Amino acid sequence: MRISELSERSGVAVATVKYYLREGLLPAGRSVGATRAEYDETHLARLRLVRALVEAGVSVAQARRVMEALDSPPTSRHDLLGKAQYALPAPHADVEVSPEVRSLLVDLGWSVSPDAPALHSLTGAVEAARAAGVPVSPTTLRSYARATEEIARVDLASVPTDDLASALHRVVAGTVLVDPVLASLRRLAQEHFSGTG
Amino acid sequence: MRISELSERSGVAVATVKYYLREGLLPAGRSVGATRAEYDETHLARLRLVRALVEAGVSVAQARRVMEALDSPPTSRHDLLGKAQYALPAPHADVEVSPEVRSLLVDLGWSVSPDAPALHSLTGAVEAARAAGVPVSPTTLRSYARATEEIARVDLASVPTDDLASALHRVVAGTVLVDPVLASLRRLAQEHFSGTG
Numbered sequence: 001m002r003i004s005e006l007s008e009r010s011g012v013a014v015a016t017v018k019y020y021l022r023e024g025l026l027p028a029g030r031s032v033g034a035t036r037a038e039y040d041e042t043h044l045a046r047l048r049l050v051r052a053l054v055e056a057g058v059s060v061a062q063a064r065r066v067m068e069a070l071d072s073p074p075t076s077r078h079d080l081l082g083k084a085q086y087a088l089p090a091p092h093a094d095v096e097v098s099p100e101v102r103s104l105l106v107d108l109g110w111s112v113s114p115d116a117p118a119l120h121s122l123t124g125a126v127e128a129a130r131a132a133g134v135p136v137s138p139t140t141l142r143s144y145a146r147a148t149e150e151i152a153r154v155d156l157a158s159v160p161t162d163d164l165a166s167a168l169h170r171v172v173a174g175t176v177l178v179d180p181v182l183a184s185l186r187r188l189a190q191e192h193f194s195g196t197g
Numbered sequence: 198m199r200i201s202e203l204s205e206r207s208g209v210a211v212a213t214v215k216y217y218l219r220e221g222l223l224p225a226g227r228s229v230g231a232t233r234a235e236y237d238e239t240h241l242a243r244l245r246l247v248r249a250l251v252e253a254g255v256s257v258a259q260a261r262r263v264m265e266a267l268d269s270p271p272t273s274r275h276d277l278l279g280k281a282q283y284a285l286p287a288p289h290a291d292v293e294v295s296p297e298v299r300s301l302l303v304d305l306g307w308s309v310s311p312d313a314p315a316l317h318s319l320t321g322a323v324e325a326a327r328a329a330g331v332p333v334s335p336t337t338l339r340s341y342a343r344a345t346e347e348i349a350r351v352d353l354a355s356v357p358t359d360d361l362a363s364a365l366h367r368v369v370a371g372t373v374l375v376d377p378v379l380a381s382l383r384r385l386a387q388e389h390f391s392g393t394g
Contacts, residue, residue: 045330048328048329048330049329049330051328051329052325052326052328052329053329055325056325057254080391085384085387085388090384091377105385108389110385110386110388110389111389111392112385112388112389113388116384116385116388117384118381118382118384118385118388119381119385121377121380121381121384122378122381122382122385125374125377125378125380125381126378128249128252128253128374128377129249129370129371129374129375129378131245131248131249132245132246132248132249132250132370132374133242133245133246133366133367133370134367134370134371134374134375135355136375136378137355140351140354140355141378143347143351144348144351144375144378144379144382145382145385145386146347147344147345147347147348147351148344148348148379148382148383148385148386149386149390150340150343150344150347151341151344151345151383151386152383152386152387152389152390153390154337154340154341154344155383155387156387156390156391157337158332158334158337169330170330170331173326173329173330173331174326174331175383175384175387177322177325177326177329177331178326178331178333178341179376179380179383180288180318180322180325181319181322181323181326181333181338181341182341182345182379182383183318183322183376184315184316184318184319184322185315185319185341185342185345186345186348186349186352186372186376186379187282187287187313187314187315187318187372188302188307188309188313188315188316188319188342188345189307189342189345189346189348189349190282190349190352190353190372191282191307191309191310191313191315192307192308192309192349193346193349193350193353194277194353195308
């Protein structure tokens with residue numbers, strides 16, 4: 001398809017598609033003639049993912065790193081989650097992992113790489129909440145962690161098992177784009193239990 | 198305390214504190230002399246909350262609405278969650294609530310106001326995920342919802358029961374600031390189950 005059709009089917013303006021091409025977020029099309037290029041369904045899928053990441057607040061530079069990870073899919077299913085997560089932006093990367101977070105993982109029996117970016121993000125997020133007057137006790141944190149185990153099981157059950165490249169696409173997109181789904185559900189559940197509790 | 202101490206204890210620069218005062222995010226201090234004002238612990242708590250909201254990506258205009266809600270605390274515990282949620286920024290406010298989302302709530306047995314902002318946010322978030330190649334089946338959505346019930350129970354258990362004004366502060370801050378805690382825990386749980394699954 002031409003760039004105009006790519007734009008129409010993705011809902012992304014032609015100028016923005018060209019910007020993503022220049023920024024390396026989208027691979028170049030196949031040249032047909034001096035000034036025209038031809039794109040296919042893989043471009044469309046990639047473009048929709050870039051758009052969704054950017055709309056979810058991921059910067060263009062971060063999205064480029066994610067796309068680079070997608071371009072070198074892992075060789076085993078075991079690497080899949082690691083590859084996806086380490087490519088995704090993780091807030092508070094400069095915060096040192098707290099002893100509390102390390103011992104929480106031991107308590108939970110979770111086996112996680114000692115340099116997982118989410119360990120820094122978790123430490124920073126807990127500190128930020130406490131600094132703003134939300135105490136988040138160790139017991140509360142543990143209860144939250146147990147609740148997220150069920151979410152992670154659902155996440156993993158929906159990853160395709162056939163093709164590692166499409167599984168990676170799914171994990172990356174699902175990790176970022178399901179967070180707002182969960183945040184909305186949490187608010188609705190709060191309202192429900194608040195009324196009936 | 199003086200503005201310099203307020204700045205020091207909150208870690209927010211004096212110029213930023215002044216900006217928040219001008220924007221109405223922080224109530225004025227008690228005037229002592231022509232050019233000086235005195236602040237107290239309530240200013241400090243409010244300033245830390247504003248800072249945390251802004252760092253979590255809430256705009257200054259949205260934060261002002263949250264602060265206005267905090268200035269008129271609800272008269273009953275029942276109103277508390279509603280008041281907090283309706284003041285907080287909710288993405289996709291202009292997206293019409295889908296029949297799928299309405300029937301999900303019926304299935305779940307959740308009793309929620311028909312104009313809850315999170316209904317729009319949920320519809321928009323599910324659409325955005327699907328558009329980017331994350332299918333989110335109705336069954337998956339229902340499983341996520343069940344997992345968030347446990348999170349909401351933990352949320353509600355940690356709201357103070359004595360004082361409605363501080364309970365509102367806690368709910369507002371907790372709603373926004375616990376989302377990143379849960380997102381980090383979800384990534385760690387994914388990594389754990391991915392390795393052992």
